Amino acid sequence: MNTADLGLPVDVPSTALFTDHYELTMLQAALKAGTADRRSVFECFTRRLPEGRRYGVVAGTGRVLDAVENFRFDADVLGFLRERNVVNEETLEWLAAYRFSGDVWGYPEGEVYFPGSPIMRVEGSFAECVLLETVILSILNHDSAIAAAASRMASAAGDRPLIEMGARRTHELAAVAASRAAYVGGFATTSDLAAGFRYDIPTVGTSAHAFTLLHDNERDAFQAQVDSLGRNTTLLVDTYDVTEAVRTAVEVAGPELGAVRIDSGDLLLVAHRVRQQLDELGAVNTKIIVTSDLDEYAIASLAAAPVDAYGVGTQLVTGSGHPTCSMVYKLVARAESADPKAPLVPVAKKSSGGKTSIGGRKWAARRLDADGIAEAEIVGTGPVPAELAERQLLVELVKGGEVVAREPLDVVRDRHAAARANLPLSATQLSRGEAVIPTEYVQLRSGS
Structure with missing residues (x-):
């Protein structure tokens, strides 16, 4: 994939610098502490929809996949980091060999979402997953905001x-x-x-x-x-x-x-x-x-x-x-140790001011009424109830570092039209209101 296909100037060799400084300093500290290799689960979600919006639209997934694939620390990038003394030589050596080797699951592009929907889930070592936070959020927050306005x-x-x-x-x-x-x-x-x-x-x-x-x-x-x-x-x-x-x-x-x-x-x-x-x-x-x-x-x-x-x-x-969707990228589970077989334990930020998160790797499904219209977004951990097994929303996007779910843009566009048509009629009202369907949390316990 040529970087020009990402909307980048042709002289930009990778997407690796589309990140925040502290992602790399966290990496350096985790490498020194011996925690960088702990298996981790990050989830991208929003706690609330923009004021007056009844639903959100997942957009930018295809661009995220391209960005992950092109996240490489080449000689020029490493030289910049060395010159600015962003991280030490041991960390630079680790970055030189960086290739995302984990898994990514997410709502298929064009799908609608609601508060708490686990729009994207990134799994791998802490080190390889934390580096992707900024670029994933920058793409999803921008593109989903534009798509939501376009949909309305x-x-x-x-x-x-x-x-x-x-x-x-x-x-x-x-x-x-x-x-x-x-x-x-x-x-x-x-x-x-x-x-x-x-x-x-x-x-x-x-x-x-x-x-x-x-x-x-x-x-x-x-x-x-x-x-x-x-x-x-x-x-x-x-x-x-x-x-x-x-x-x-x-x-x-x-x-x-x-x-x-x-x-x-x-x-x-x-x-x-x-x-x-x-x-x-x-x-x-x-x-x-x-x-x-x-x-x-x-x-x-x-x-x-x-x-x-x-x-x-x-x-x-x-x-x-509403130029952003206020999506966040949070660590929701991590292994007890660097042992690949160590069990995952749920983790979550607990704070005042409406920023509390829910720990644990989550699944999501959409419950329909008798007429096939969406009536609730169901988010949970642990086993998926049998009645929701066929209504799960997350699909595999990246497996073992390889992209497995690229789609033509027309397929994505048609998916959104179908998803919007399956929402209650009030979803298309322009008057201010809450999310058109509620988000229900179930079985919120640890899931490995």
Whole structure:
């Protein structure tokens, strides 16, 4: 896997420095104490959903697998760590041979999750697992936040397609990841060519206001675009006067004009006026695309408008007000000693302020009602009840350090659509509320 496929600059040799300084100092101390080789279980989860969200969306799993596979300490990385005196020579020697050899289980990408859901479980020695904390969290927190916003927008849009167009509103590498996450959440296309190149997401785009302003008049701009891209193109009609622009657009392209885009004003009112004008001019099949800082609430407010597609940028790539999912990566079990056969014992942080964790390696299942609709997220340790055996959520992603569960992005996207459809109808409500189904904890005792 080339590092460019991860959305990294081509001169970055690995993902090993996508980590925090203290991961390496913990490693050094554990190596010295003789505890680094203790078999350990880390789990990634969130204690609560962002305010007002009814469900979360697992996204970024495929990128996590690539990052784990490329987590290597090459000569340049080791030289940097040595120069900065981050860790001692013994630790650098250990890092030079680092290859993750453990197991990773997780919710399949595109699945929904709830508070307490063990979204990802990483097992191996303490040393090899603790190093992956930051890169796993950075990917899952970002991508899942974007996918959750995208999913809400897709629900609000119904059958109308959504275009991701937020590349200019975020970091250039984050934009690629955001486009991928948006596609998982239900967006149909992206304007970002890097995302199209790396993840085979369909790309779209025609022109901006600058193209119209370049020309002596709007007619010349429209004519140039139609001559180049054909009558099925999309013409931007709000640079000057919308009514005049629509008339000119149809005169230039004819009734075969593909679409017009509206990027400002009262979109509800303008869309109705433009639809009426297009129909009167005989362009009954010309579509209307609206942009202009949309979010899920604005999209929902346009449900009754004659709009055919939405373009979303800023609000999408910033998670529509929630740019992170507050996921954490916690040690939940560790062996009593470095002996490979030593039993696991549950461990957990106990503190005030809502940060208490539950120890033990966990399984998760989703209980359905008589109609096949989700009614509870069940999280437990120990044996899985027989009635939930076929409803378990975690799947094997990495076995013995080898990735075993890569999937095409379209499979992930379809999975999310199916998972969202199996939630109670209130999941799609945009009003503030709690998680759409409760999380129930059972059999919380040690499990080896």
